[in-house]
Amino acid sequence: xxxxxxxxxxxxxxxxxxxxxxxxxxxxxxxxxxxxxxxxxxxxxxxxxxxxxxxxxxxxxxxxxxxxxxxxxxxxxxxxxxxxxxxxxxxxxxxxxxxxxxxxxxxxxxxxxxxxxxxxxxxxxxxxxxxxxxxxxxxxxxxxxxxxxxxxxxxxxxxxxxxxxxxxxxxxxxxxxxxxxxxxxxxxxxxxxxxxxxxxxxxxxxxxxxxxxxxxxxxxxxxxxxxxxxxxxxxxxxxxxxxxxxxxxxxxxxxxxxxxxxxxxxxxxxxxxxxxxxxxxxxxxxxxxxxxxxxxxxxxxxxxxxxxxxxxxxxxxxxxxxxxxxxxxxxxxxxxxxxxxxxxxxxxxxxxxxxxxxxxxxxxxxxx
Amino acid sequence: xxxxxxxxxxxxxxxxxxxxxxxxxxxxxxxxxxxxxxxxxxxxxxxxxxxxxxxxxxxxxxxxxxxxxxxxxxxxxxxxxxxxxxxxxxxxxxxxxxxxxxxxxxxxxxxxxxxxxxxxxxxxxxxxxxxxxxxxxxxxxxxxxxxxxxxxxxxxxxxxxxxxxxxxxxxxxxxxxxxxxxxxxxxxxxxxxxxxxxxxxxxxxxxxxxxxxxxxxxxxxxxxxxxxxxxxxxxxxxxxxxxxxxxxxxxxxxxxxxxxxxxxxxxxxxxxxxxxxxxxxxxxxxxxxxxxxxxxxxxxxxxxxxxxxxxxxxxxxxxxxxxxxxxxxxx
Numbered sequence: 050x051x052x053x054x055x056x057x058x059x060x061x062x063x064x065x066x067x068x069x070x071x072x073x074x075x076x077x078x079x080x081x082x083x084x085x086x087x088x089x090x091x092x093x094x095x096x097x098x099x100x101x102x103x104x105x106x107x108x109x110x111x112x113x114x115x116x117x118x119x120x121x122x123x124x125x126x127x128x129x130x131x132x133x134x135x136x137x138x139x140x141x142x143x144x145x146x147x148x149x150x151x152x153x154x155x156x157x158x159x160x161x162x163x164x165x166x167x168x169x170x171x172x173x174x175x176x177x178x179x180x181x182x183x184x185x186x187x188x189x190x191x192x193x194x195x196x197x198x199x200x201x202x203x204x205x206x207x208x209x210x211x212x213x214x215x216x217x218x219x220x221x222x223x224x225x226x227x228x229x230x231x232x233x234x235x236x237x238x239x240x241x242x243x244x245x246x247x248x249x250x251x252x253x254x255x256x257x258x259x260x261x262x263x264x265x266x267x268x269x270x271x272x273x274x275x276x277x278x279x280x281x282x283x284x285x286x287x288x289x290x291x292x293x294x295x296x297x298x299x300x301x302x303x304x305x306x307x308x309x310x311x312x313x314x315x316x317x318x319x320x321x322x323x324x325x326x327x328x329x330x331x332x333x334x335x336x337x338x339x340x341x342x343x344x345x346x347x348x349x350x351x352x353x354x355x356x357x358x359x360x361x362x363x364x365x366x367x368x369x370x371x372x373x374x375x376x377x378x379x380x381x382x383x384x385x386x387x388x389x390x391x392x393x394x395x396x397x398x399x400x401x402x403x404x405x406x407x408x409x410x411x412x413x414x415x416x417x
Numbered sequence: 418x419x420x421x422x423x424x425x426x427x428x429x430x431x432x433x434x435x436x437x438x439x440x441x442x443x444x445x446x447x448x449x450x451x452x453x454x455x456x457x458x459x460x461x462x463x464x465x466x467x468x469x470x471x472x473x474x475x476x477x478x479x480x481x482x483x484x485x486x487x488x489x490x491x492x493x494x495x496x497x498x499x500x501x502x503x504x505x506x507x508x509x510x511x512x513x514x515x516x517x518x519x520x521x522x523x524x525x526x527x528x529x530x531x532x533x534x535x536x537x538x539x540x541x542x543x544x545x546x547x548x549x550x551x552x553x554x555x556x557x558x559x560x561x562x563x564x565x566x567x568x569x570x571x572x573x574x575x576x577x578x579x580x581x582x583x584x585x586x587x588x589x590x591x592x593x594x595x596x597x598x599x600x601x602x603x604x605x606x607x608x609x610x611x612x613x614x615x616x617x618x619x620x621x622x623x624x625x626x627x628x629x630x631x632x633x634x635x636x637x638x639x640x641x642x643x644x645x646x647x648x649x650x651x652x653x654x655x656x657x658x659x660x661x662x663x664x665x666x667x668x669x670x671x672x673x674x675x676x677x678x679x680x681x682x683x684x685x686x687x688x689x690x691x692x693x694x695x696x697x698x699x700x701x702x703x704x705x706x707x708x709x710x711x712x713x714x715x716x717x718x719x720x721x722x723x724x725x726x727x728x729x730x731x732x733x734x735x736x737x738x739x740x741x742x743x744x745x746x747x748x
Contacts, residue, residue, distance in 0.1 A: 327529050
């Protein structure tokens, strides 16, 4: 599809706003990376060669028995026994002297008929967000060579949790904002375009709806149905869509009396097509202006619910929960610093990006 | 009432009223009406141009829009091409829309700045025809030729055109569906004088070529004299005089028409100085509170007692010449 000159101009404007452009590049890179979180931070190896047989435990299920062990349950790749089974090709001695055999396999000193040299490729961070790290010491342990940002109060790797948590937060924001924007724009469009009684009735309904204390509803519904990501997203959308209605409604109220809208009506263009083709593009600018607040607001809502303990399930990788742990463990400042910088960088990048988008949409603003 | 044995009327408007409600007070009660158009009747004959003149705010544009049913009218009957559309719901008007089109006053505002000329002119075709994209393209080019726009400009946006060119785009859009009746709502008011003549001549050429019927709304009396077959004069929501062009300009019957005509600028300086201008006193009354009796009684230089009591009847004073004034009753 060819871009219209107007959109080309917007793209050019956005590109020439260096702060916004680079924020988008960095954010896109970070979010792109986090989409592959399973390959970046996982407690299963990406690729395993067992007796010359290539396996990808990240994607498939392999029991310990598949590697010559005893249990039919999923292999615990983090344990020395399983690692030994893999590198030696399933030698029985692994259950007694795993470390020696691993060292021997690496040095190539094992002479045995059962020995088939194997290898594993691990993700950069060999822990998933819910892996309990097996290291000695008190629970929030300080950053080290194995845990770059330390561990939290249940000995889970903070960096792994941040990567997964970042992805979850952004994904949550995208889902919530896109769905509630669509609903909000539609509702605002209908109200503004038709006006009169439709508008009046709808506005009163929205006023009542916005008056419902959403936090209580979330707590009550979670108590009945149990916590889950999609339920939370649904509830936030349910109470979040009116935020765009006002702006879109105002734009439609203004635009429905434009001469070219009248002209389209005189041509017999159906209402919905007038709304879509002639009025909506005007309302988009106002919508885009509000977007940064909605996105950062959605991330903030998720974080604050998690912080209060009313958000996602306790096992979910959540930045809000990290913040709560930081507050409870002031002796472990890496938690607080991690939470702070994650939020600060993520929200700043988003605000810079949307600021650039908004300026690019502004017809009066020109860039060199 | 306004029958003409020779020509057949394409548009018949009877007692058209367009009142806009006023809501005020704490409970937003309906406290009154702005009587923008208050009982207007006229015919437009096939192939003619009916000029509709009057000062700002007298309801000319509202009248034009109401005739095309861009508003839901208060009361009255509108018959276009034999079809009564006065009370038809908006949804059912769609199939009739191609017959009646409109050229708008401000060519800047009446074209969507986000659409190309091609898509603007093509929009009516998209809505009302089932032509293929290629046929539509051909038709758009044909229309652009007809209104004197270069075909190569089809991909450009309205901002790239001058006012006159934009008005041509608007005219091409109105012509796209081969309408019979076009309401020209002050199509030249926003243009330079040099361009006005071009656009008016274009409208005349198109009328001849396609057999169009115009309702030409304007406040420019000389331009109306040039283009119109018959002229209707409006004052405060009512037609005060309706006559063939020459008759109206030569012998205006209504005092308001007289005053209006005396305000036309005279290019000859020697005549200019001799012109006896009728200067009306006071302002136009609010259309929400029109005066009792004749609407013009507050400013009429020839006002009589009866004018403040009873509303004059709009009737034929000479063949084809209609006016609403008590002065004409006596003579």
